Amino acid sequence: MRGFSQVDVFTDEFLYGNPVAVVHDADGLSDAEMAAFARWTNLAETTFLLSPDSPEADYRLRIFTISRELPFAGHPTLGSARAWLAAGGVPRVAGRVVQECGAGLVTVREEGARLAFAAPPLTRSGPVTLSDLLALATALRVRPEDVVDAQWADNGPGWVAVLLASASAVLAVKPDFARFGGFRGVGVVGPHEEGGDAAFEVRAFVDEGSRFDEDPVTGSLNAAIAQWLIPAGLAAPSYVAAQGTVLGRRGRVHLARDGGEIWVGGDTVLGVTGQVAL
Structure with a gap:
């Protein structure tokens, strides 16, 4: 069994934003298992929190739609950061979470109750x-x-x-x-x-x-x-x-x-x- 969260993003009222499913402590899951669970949730995105490879990151994130893996996506980034913090995650730098994903390192900062990420460069x-x-x-x-x-x-x-x-x-x-x-x-x-x-x-x-x-x-x-x-x-x-x-x-x-x-x-x-x- 692994921890699970579902976070509504870009809203201050539950049910009026965009939900993301978040699987905690996902180390050890295969690509096929992640993809299958993402298809099962049938949400726009499902994410998996893993141990980081980069020494600068607080966690590594993999992001799946029902059909493919994404290198980066916005509402899963904020929702996953909220889930990680709510589950007791402590960032290396107070008030600043560093996420490692397919697009590289993405900084998420706390702005009061709101979270914000630095947009990655356009490809x-x-x-x-x-x-x-x-x-x-x-x-x-x-x-x-x-x-x-x-x-x-x-x-x-x-x-x-x-x-x-x-x-x-x-x-x-x-x-x-x-x-x-x-x-x-x-x-x-x-x-x-x-x-x-x-x-x-x-x-x-x-x-x-x-x-x-x-x-x-x-x-x-x-x-x-x-x-x-x-x-x-x-x-x-x-x-x-x-x-x-x-x-x-x-x-x-x-x-x-x-x-x-x-x-x-x-x-x-x-x-x-x-x-x-x-």
Whole structure:
């Protein structure tokens, strides 16, 4: 038996964020066992906490979807850090957890009750080609002229991001998943009118192997979008993004540039604790 947690991420109220399943003390589990358990939980991601290989890390994390392993993902990073701390984990440096994962070392800092991670470098950036833009517009069922801009914003999962003129345009998107072709992850973002609690609305459409689906709240995508929008002057140095609205969630992602880094923060709620027969 191993410790088990399920954490709701990017929300301060249980059931309104994005859940991640976390298996504690996962040393000794095989790749096949991890993949099988991730398929069984049927969540967007399931993670496994292991002893670190790097002397700088507090723990090592492996992240699985129902169909593949990811080098990095945002809400699993925050949820796993919360689960590790709640289970008695003590970081080497007070207030700062260092996670080792496929993307390297990721720093998670405590900001009061909130956790935030330093966004890893983009592995692919820059504008999409005209043919990709047309393909994205077709898949999202929007007119090409309604796309304000589109950029590769990949930090591991394969994200490409599409900027629309408004949050209402983002919320109105009804994608044709059969047209997503070779895209593995498509994010859509648009600005809210001033006066609300969020500056942008975000949606994420993800290749789950056998199907495309919408992810409720996505840390890696929001990190990559901020790495695009803030340096380009399209977003303030600090802002809040809303996500999950069309799915009945109330996800809130806090983005901020601090020096040369983008930090991605969110509230986390420990919803389930127990043991798992692995």
